Amino acid sequence: MRTQVAIVGAGPAGLMLGHLLRSEGTDCMVVERQSPEYVLSRIRAGVLEQVTVGLMERLGLDARLRKEGLVEEGFNLADGERLIRIDVAELTGKTVVVYGQTEIQRDLMEAAPSRGLEVVWEADEVALHAIDSDAPFLTYRKDGAEHRVDARFIVGCDGFHGPCRKAVPATAGRSFERVYPFGWLGILADVPPCHDELIYANHERGFALASMRSHTRSRYYIDVALSERIEDWSDDRLWDELAVRLGPEAGARIVRGPALEKSIAPLRSFVFEPMRYGSLLLCGDAAHIVPPTGAKGLNLAASDVHYAAEALVAYFRRNDADAIAGYSDKALARVWKSERFSWTLTRLMHRFPEDGPFERRMQVAELAYVAESRAAQQSIAENYVGLPV
Ligand code: RFL
Ligand code: PHB
Numbered sequence: 001m002r003t004q005v006a007i008v009g010a011g012p013a014g015l016m017l018g019h020l021l022r023s024e025g026t027d028c029m030v031v032e033r034q035s036p037e038y039v040l041s042r043i044r045a046g047v048l049e050q051v052t053v054g055l056m057e058r059l060g061l062d063a064r065l066r067k068e069g070l071v072e073e074g075f076n077l078a079d080g081e082r083l084i085r086i087d088v089a090e091l092t093g094k095t096v097v098v099y100g101q102t103e104i105q106r107d108l109m110e111a112a113p114s115r116g117l118e119v120v121w122e123a124d125e126v127a128l129h130a131i132d133s134d135a136p137f138l139t140y141r142k143d144g145a146e147h148r149v150d151a152r153f154i155v156g157c158d159g160f161h162g163p164c165r166k167a168v169p170a171t172a173g174r175s176f177e178r179v180y181p182f183g184w185l186g187i188l189a190d191v192p193p194c195h196d197e198l199i200y201a202n203h204e205r206g207f208a209l210a211s212m213r214s215h216t217r218s219r220y221y222i223d224v225a226l227s228e229r230i231e232d233w234s235d236d237r238l239w240d241e242l243a244v245r246l247g248p249e250a251g252a253r254i255v256r257g258p259a260l261e262k263s264i265a266p267l268r269s270f271v272f273e274p275m276r277y278g279s280l281l282l283c284g285d286a287a288h289i290v291p292p293t294g295a296k297g298l299n300l301a302a303s304d305v306h307y308a309a310e311a312l313v314a315y316f317r318r319n320d321a322d323a324i325a326g327y328s329d330k331a332l333a334r335v336w337k338s339e340r341f342s343w344t345l346t347r348l349m350h351r352f353p354e355d356g357p358f359e360r361r362m363q364v365a366e367l368a369y370v371a372e373s374r375a376a377q378q379s380i381a382e383n384y385v386g387l388p389v
Helices: 012-023 036-040 050-058 063-068 088-092 101-111 235-245 248-253 297-318 321-349 357-372 374-385
Strands: 005-008 028-031 070-072 075-079 082-086 096-098 118-120 124-129 137-142 145-150 153-156 174-189 199-203 206-212 218-225 261-273 280-282
Touching (some): 005 012, 005 137, 012 028, 050 101, 050 297, 063 101, 075 357, 082 357, 088 374, 153 297, 174 206, 199 235, 235 248, 297 321, 321 357, 357 374
Parallel strands (some): 075 199, 153 280
Antiparallel strands (some): 070 096, 075 082, 137 145, 174 218, 199 206, 206 218
16 A cells, blocks of 8 residues: 555554544654554553643544543642642633543544545554655554555654654664653543642652543542552542542542543653654653653644644645644754753652752742742743643
């Protein structure tokens, strides 16, 4: 088979890109290793910046998001008993929307057939070939048969563990990485949230986050050592820990319920440069990872896709090779600012095992400064709602 753009991975990055290209009349198709059911069972991001909402709007796929998404005008940083409210709407004139990644994924998947976006699910052994030429191609196995897709470009939207980034020769790329000494243990439950806005808490027992998916579905996280095992965290133990870490007021308002999902995700900061090699472009988690503290991962995938679609459409419409050449620098400029913000907020809100009394005093001073300074709050707010694309 032949297409203009072959996309690897049908997560949010791959499907958003596929829809954008189709809407601009560019031929493309998507190959995905997992089944649709598996992809829809992954519980991940919850907070959408305007760039992500705007992209869904451009695609005409924002109806459910507008109806069911919760518009958030602010969020809170808790330090012990103190709650510092960041009034995002007042400080930036913008808001974020709470709408689960699973729902975005569903909206993108359901619209694919009617928009002529072909997705090959359960494609095994996806491999990239000739990416340093103008005629790259993919091979994969499905139902026991080998398939080949010839394209002008391949876009790697295959997440952190996928094959695309690994196809770039070691001498042509460079990785930057910070692995954190803890992970986030998350619980999803059909109970009303303890607060109408998100709370990120720095408690002496560790980090906690109170988030939500709707007025009746809550999402909470605590940080745990990487040696912790999920089997050792009964629902009761986790609810008890959340009630302590979120502070007396929010803790007292927690409504407990059985876990619909419970898992531990390791935290990592990672950037791969450049985000293009020859005829291969990388988007989303395939090129970079942020710790979830800033709620940036999915939103960065959306901004990458925005830049990649712009470059690919310029190439096919006007034969503009400069647009392709400029993709990596454009995307990385925004990526690194989100890396900085995610790292800073992670540093501020977590107790690192290597920290001593000095580092803790730095956190106390920083949080006191944020509580008192409009400038500090504005800086956090403008990063949280998302920097312009
Ligand atoms: P994905 O979603 O990982 O999708 C990649 C797709 O590629 C497929 N794939 C392959 N396909 C074919 N062949 C292969 N060999 C393949 N290998 C992999 C995979 O099956 C998959 O379908 O990457 P994408 O599209 O770049 O999207 C990135 C986001 O998923 C990610 O950044 C966010 O979930 C991060 N994140 C958050 N981001 C936010 O913006 N706001 C948040 O509030 C937020 N919270 C979170 C998060 C991530 C979390 N976890 C579990 C890591 C909270 C958590 C707990
Ligand atoms: C979530 O609701 O899953 C969520 C919200 C905010 C974050 C990370 C995750 O920073």
